[in-house]
Each structure stands twice: as structure tokens, then as C-alpha cells.
Amino acid sequence: MPELPEVEIVKRGLKNTLTGQKIQSIKRHRHNLRHNIPIALETALGNSRIINFVRRGKYILMELDNQFTVLFHLGMSGKLIVQPLNTRYEKQIHEHLTLITYEEYYLKFIDPRRFGIIDLFLTKKKHKLLINMGPEPLASDEKQSEKYCKELSDYLFKKFKNKKQFIKNVLLDQHIIAGLGNIYVCEALFLSKISPFRRALSLSFEEIYSLIQSIQTILLQAIKAGGSSMRDYVHVNGKRGYFQMQWNVYGKEGEYCTFCLKLNNINKIKRGIQAGRSSFYCDLCQK
Ligand SMILES: [Zn+2]
Known part of the structure; x- marks a missing residue:
């Protein structure tokens, strides 16, 4: 999707x-x-x-x-x-x-x-x-990115306070934050080293800030690469995107975690099911 x-x-x-x-x-x-x-x-x-x-x-x-x-x-x-x-x-x-x-x-x-x-x-x-749609994850003006990241972290910190659900599922809820789906949530959680199985209310302000930074980084990289083309997705001129080449965890169950390898650790990407959807993660990197 x-x-x-x-x-x-x-x-x-x-x-x-x-x-x-x-x-x-x-x-x-x-x-x-x-x-x-x-x-x-x-x-x-x-x-x-x-x-x-x-x-x-x-x-x-x-x-x-x-x-x-x-x-x-x-x-x-x-x-x-x-x-x-x-x-x-x-x-x-x-x-x-x-x-x-x-x-x-x-x-x-x-x-x-x-x-x-x-x-x-x-x-x-x-x-x-x-x-009732939640705020956009990206600032409307890229120069305002840092300021917006802080505002969004304040907002999510308040929103998460009584959310016992897994952080992964909360991020997919379009009423909380708009535009995110399974691929970019898996990738952003990996980048910020947060386990998809953490309860949203357990995240500290610093963790939320780092998560927002990761979400913004991933989304901007994906836009730059023309998006991720799986099955049907194409640009208006019929061309495909290439961000799927840069995925670290999504769809990579059983492959070695590249972050772990850099630290001379050997661990494979796992797949779990949350709210009926696959979550891909590294249980050594993500806590
Ligand atoms: Zn790892």
C-alpha cells in the first residue's frame, strides 16, 4: 500500500x-x-x-x-x-x-x-x-524541521501518556499521526533502536524525539529515492521508485542485521505479528 x-x-x-x-x-x-x-x-x-x-x-x-x-x-x-x-x-x-x-x-x-x-x-x-487526522510527520518547510520535531514530540508525549498499546500499532493509527504505514514504521523503529513491542506509554521524551527524527529521516530519504515500488506503485509517468533497495528490516526476516554486523555482532532480523501485520526488527539493536 x-x-x-x-x-x-x-x-x-x-x-x-x-x-x-x-x-x-x-x-x-x-x-x-x-x-x-x-x-x-x-x-x-x-x-x-x-x-x-x-x-x-x-x-x-x-x-x-x-x-x-x-x-x-x-x-x-x-x-x-x-x-x-x-x-x-x-x-x-x-x-x-x-x-x-x-x-x-x-x-x-x-x-x-x-x-x-x-x-x-x-x-x-x-x-x-x-x-480527525493526526498531524503530518514532516514539517511543511524543511528549514523548520527541528522546531517541528520538538512540537511533534511534545504532542506525542502527551498522546502516549495513557496508551498501553504497542508503539508499532499506535504509529499506524492515522488519528495519532498521519501518513505512516507498515514499511516506514518498521524502518523508523529500527533506526531509533526502539522495539515495536514497547508500550507507547513507556517511551521517554528523548526516545520520542529520536523516533520522530528517525521517521523524518526515513521519509525524506524515501521521497528522494522516488518511494518504494512494490507490486503496483508507480509515479505519474509510470516510473518506479527505488527506496526498497535501502530497507534495513522490512521484508528481511532471517537476514543478518547490518547494524549488528558493524559492531561485530551476529543477529538475524526477526518477524513478529502485531495487530495482524508483520513487524520486522532486530532484537539486539531494538530495546
Ligand atoms: Zn541488530
């Missing part, structure tokens, strides 16, 4: 290619994904201009000049692909929605497993899926 870095890269691709373009027509190839695609979509989008793309958590928001915003979620296997119109239009397999602009571009929403979401809302109102 695409996580924050992958969604951020797709958003940047959309923003760079489609901002300012005017929608000429909409082809709808089915009526529902995870939820129904709103009936009003064609009316709301027709002849509107795209003024911006914003990411919030794992959602992409396409803001229009007519008071509406379209919300996209890529679900398990969704892709948003942009193509110039000079290629002859051909509906791709699992293509559910196509927008065509006057500037002669297609935007295609393709989703084989159909867990994605396409919805519409009034820009001045918050979409119901965004109302």
Missing part, C-alpha cells in the same frame, strides 16, 4: 504537470471503488480549472477553481497516471476514471484491487476522512 513518500511523489508529479489546466471531459468507467464515486463528479469537474494539488496523510486533494476539491486515495493498488493526449486514447485494464484537459493531457485513475477512493467535497469544508 502506498504510504506518505509514495503519495507525496504522485502529488508532486500531478502538481508539476496538471496545475493550471482546465478539464474538458470526464470518462467514468465504473460507479464504485471502495465507496461510490459521486454522481455529481462530471458536473463539478466539467470546465473547471485545476488550481492546486495538496497531500494530507495518504490522501491527494485536487483543488478546483469552482469551490470543489476532489479527494483521491490510492488504496492498495491505485495509480494516477498522466499522459499527453498525442498518444491515442486507449482505456487501460482497471482504468476507472479518466480526465481529459484542454491542454491535451489525460489523467487516469487505475486500480486493480479497487480499494481506492474518489470523492468530491466543498473546498471550504473539511472532508469527513480528514477531520
Whole structure:
């Protein structure tokens, strides 16, 4: 499932290619994904201009000049692909929605497993899926990273005070912090040397601060590497990301821990199950 870095890269691709373009027509190839695609979509989008793309958590928001915003979620296997119109239009397999602009571009929403979401809302109102979402892990301005890290640590320290759940599961809760999924949580816990089996309330302020730093480091590295491409994830131009080459623990059960090897220790990465999902960790490095 695409996580924050992958969604951020797709958003940047959309923003760079489609901002300012005017929608000429909409082809709808089915009526529902995870939820129904709103009936009003064609009316709301027709002849509107795209003024911006914003990411919030794992959602992409396409803001229009007519008071509406379209919300996209890529679900398990969704892709948003942009193509110039000079290629002859051909509906791709699992293509559910196509927008065509006057500037002669297609935007295609393709989703084989159909867990994605396409919805519409009034820009001045918050979409119901965004109302109770936790803060973003990354500062909106990279220069503010350190200040934001401190603010976020204060916030999480308070939030964790009565949380008896495993830290791993708490970090996946989008109401606590937005955008994180299994891959980047496993990697960030490894980098900050915190066991996924620690109870959230047992973390000291210093540990939380170090965890936030690790989360930010991992996310920024992943964005730089174009995200992690597993199965379906691709950029808007169809290219893949390469951050999976830099994973330290995710999917590496039974392989030697690289941090341990540097210290002349020999230990293998373990896999455990938490809330029905795999956790990958080193039980020597992570305490
Ligand atoms: Zn280790």
C-alpha cells in the first residue's frame, strides 16, 4: 500500500504537470471503488480549472477553481497516471476514471484491487476522512524541521501518556499521526533502536524525539529515492521508485542485521505479528 513518500511523489508529479489546466471531459468507467464515486463528479469537474494539488496523510486533494476539491486515495493498488493526449486514447485494464484537459493531457485513475477512493467535497469544508487526522510527520518547510520535531514530540508525549498499546500499532493509527504505514514504521523503529513491542506509554521524551527524527529521516530519504515500488506503485509517468533497495528490516526476516554486523555482532532480523501485520526488527539493536 502506498504510504506518505509514495503519495507525496504522485502529488508532486500531478502538481508539476496538471496545475493550471482546465478539464474538458470526464470518462467514468465504473460507479464504485471502495465507496461510490459521486454522481455529481462530471458536473463539478466539467470546465473547471485545476488550481492546486495538496497531500494530507495518504490522501491527494485536487483543488478546483469552482469551490470543489476532489479527494483521491490510492488504496492498495491505485495509480494516477498522466499522459499527453498525442498518444491515442486507449482505456487501460482497471482504468476507472479518466480526465481529459484542454491542454491535451489525460489523467487516469487505475486500480486493480479497487480499494481506492474518489470523492468530491466543498473546498471550504473539511472532508469527513480528514477531520480527525493526526498531524503530518514532516514539517511543511524543511528549514523548520527541528522546531517541528520538538512540537511533534511534545504532542506525542502527551498522546502516549495513557496508551498501553504497542508503539508499532499506535504509529499506524492515522488519528495519532498521519501518513505512516507498515514499511516506514518498521524502518523508523529500527533506526531509533526502539522495539515495536514497547508500550507507547513507556517511551521517554528523548526516545520520542529520536523516533520522530528517525521517521523524518526515513521519509525524506524515501521521497528522494522516488518511494518504494512494490507490486503496483508507480509515479505519474509510470516510473518506479527505488527506496526498497535501502530497507534495513522490512521484508528481511532471517537476514543478518547490518547494524549488528558493524559492531561485530551476529543477529538475524526477526518477524513478529502485531495487530495482524508483520513487524520486522532486530532484537539486539531494538530495546
Ligand atoms: Zn541488530
